[in-house]
Amino acid sequence: MSTPQPPMPQTAAPNWQAAPGPAHPTYTSPIPVVRTNLGHALASEWTKIRSVRSTMWTLGVFVLLVVGIGLAAAALVAANTDEGNVSDETALGFGFFGLLLGSICIITLGVLTTASEYGTGMIRTTMTACPSRGRVLTAKAIVFFAVAFVVTLASAVLVALADVAMVDAREPSGGEWLKGTVGVSVYIALLGLLSLVVGSIIRHSAGAITIMIGVLLAPLVIAMFMFSESLRGLQQALIEYSIPNQLSVFYTQSLTESGPTGWDPLWIMLGVTAAVFAGALALLEKRDV
Amino acid sequence: MIEAVGLTKRYGDKTAVYNLSFQVRPGSVTGFLGPNGSGKSTTMRMILGLDNPTAGHVTIGGYPYRKLPNAPRQVGALLDAKAVHGGRAARNHLLSLAQLSGIPARRVDEVLGVVGLQDVARRRSKGFSLGMGQRLGIAAALLGDPQVLLFDEPVNGLDPEGILWVRNLMKSLAAEGRTVFVSSHLMSEMALTADHLIVIGRGQLLADMSVKDFIAANSAGFARVRTPDTEPQLREKLAGALTEAGGHVLPEQDGALRVTGLPLPRISDIAHGTDVRLWELSPHQASLEEAYMRMTQGAVDYRSTTDQKEGLQQQLPPGAQPPMPVPGQGQPGWYAPPPPQQGGQPFAAPQGYGGAPETPNPYAQAAPQAPQPAPGHAPAQPAPPAAQSPVQPPVAPAAPPAPPTTAPTEPKDVR
Secondary structure (H helix, E strand, C coil), X not given: CCCCCCCCCHHHCXXXXXXXXXXXXXXXXXXXXXXXXXXXXXXXXXXXXHCCHHHHHHHHHHHHHHHHHHHHHHHHHHHHCCCCCCCCCEHXXXXXXHHHHHHHHHHHHHHHHHHHHHHHCHHHHHHHHCCCHHHHHHHHHHHHHHHHHHHHHHHHHHHHHHHHHHCCCECCCHHHHHHHHHHHHHHHHHXXXXXXXXXXXXXXXXXXXXXXXXXXXXXXXXXXXXXXXXXXXXXXXHHHCCHHHHHHHCCCCCCCCCCCCCCHHHHHHHHHHHHHHHHHHHHHHHCCC | XXXXXXXXXXXCCEEEEEEEEEEECCCCEEEEXXXXXXXXXXXXXXXXXXXXXXXXXXXXXXXXXXXXXXXXXXXEEECCCCCCCCCCEHHHHHHHHHHHHCCCXXXXXXHHHHHCCHHHCCCEHHHXXXXXXXXXXXXXXXXXXXXXXXXXCCCCCCCHHHHHHHHHHXXXXXXXXXXXXXXXXXXXXXXXXXXXXXXXXXXXEEEEEEHHHHHHHHCCCEEEEECCXXXXXXXXXXXXXXXXXXXXXXXXXXXXXXXXXXXXXXXXXXXXXXXXXXCEEEEECCCHHHHHHHHHHHHHHHHHHHXXXXXXXXXXXXXXXXXXXXXXXXXCCCXXXXXXXXXXXXXXXXXXXXXXXXXXXXHHHHHHHXXXXXXXXXXXXXXXXXXXXXCCHHHCCCCCCCCCCCXXXXXXXXX
């Protein structure tokens, strides 16, 4: 009988069923069954993010860059500024360079949070343990955002306090303090969140990191080579809405006069991230893991 | 209880699984067999809701996996031993899974103890050997103490102690009333572990029956009867009487007779009745491996006539994949010729390379050439000096095909 055979009906196979041991109809575990929710997924993702070295490395380098460059820039200015030469700008702006460079670390960590699960195959284990795929991505997003925000805020506040103390410049107002610390931290964390979501869509660490660094730098680089007069408008828009310029808006030292002002960059980044997040959720539900 | 109905999965124009329907019942270990690329892992992924079937559906306890309330407490799975983040310590890996499923953290240390990894719990799984990785995967499957367990190749890379442990683990899990569904290429292991078999080839169901039935249906056992070498006429006399009684008698090269279709006691009675002394009357049970080879061999022939375009591996018939993965397996004649003192069961396969295409049913002719001296009969006497055909030698030790009607009863009687 080497031809395919239809599955046996249950009654047709009593001999093998009776063979092994006592015939328990089903097995019931003594461990209490709880109804899982997002809280469980959050605890799990927190364990995951704190138990890999890439988190420590990327965040370590990030803090080093933000604090190091922020302090160095302020120290240089403080040493070379003549007495009495009071600038219109506040000292908060010296944190900008460190954050711009450090954002690459946040992008990397964001991408790795999702894409590394695909790279290692861990995602199959995760999705088996939690078939609600949206819950997993949401938990990842929340945990990562919290981590990125807290670390960025701590570094930014440290740099801001030090810079304001070191450089003899205009005292920042309360609104400027808020934008230069909390505002910029939310922005950086959102940028990382966007990277996380892109990592979930691309499912490949190197590819997603490349895309995100492209998003970070390409608009400025492309705009630099737009010499033609007819492209002037596009060049202007590319520069104004490039991430580095949006970041600088938080320090009220935009490269241009027009373009986003005040808290605009935050809303832009929030909108983009939300849209991509929705796309990632839809893809996650639809695609095979 | 796992139930698949008309399960089909296509990747582009490649059909990985086609119209697969089966049930996996609680209380026993169900083996899932099939050549490489036959769709076993795809089926497992569909059961776990990781891949969406193109058609059909599969349920666990009546629910699709993704609709199961608290799925990890009902189903545990080892899909791929390396499906872990290598940079994470074993304990943290399990802890994250436990937290995701709402399982108390102390259960993590419990399963680490069960699989014997407590000493390396704090080490990153990147440095684990394949066997340690398997143990970690098994630990993850056991974490939720689930009622349904799926294991894809659980004994890969395990040491003999580990293989024995997994074998007993599967059996004890099933004995507790759980559903255990396990795929493997190790036929000897399956023969010891599984109670029931689901065999697929090229994504289609080939068999769904108990191990005993499977062996009986696909590779019949036989009785070897040896009459005194000194009196050849007794042999002819007995052969005649056995044929008369409805048995199927084939002479073996060393002078023994291979009898199918008659139970052992009956053969003894007939010999007594015809006044023939016996030097040997022994049962020979075909192995699961041989039966599997025969079955998947048949699948190739069957499939190549009906589904050529959708084939997974035209150049390499599924039956050609030996259960022991060794470099060079794709080469014809890779198998060593059967040593004469062995039963030769595993060597039904090479026909797939050598002569099978032009010899659809080689067994009937091949059997007489079988060089199978019984243990204890050292000098084999080539009574009928049949010329060894270069096409068929590996086929020879295979059991003769029993008529399907007698097949299910015969091995039981022989034993």
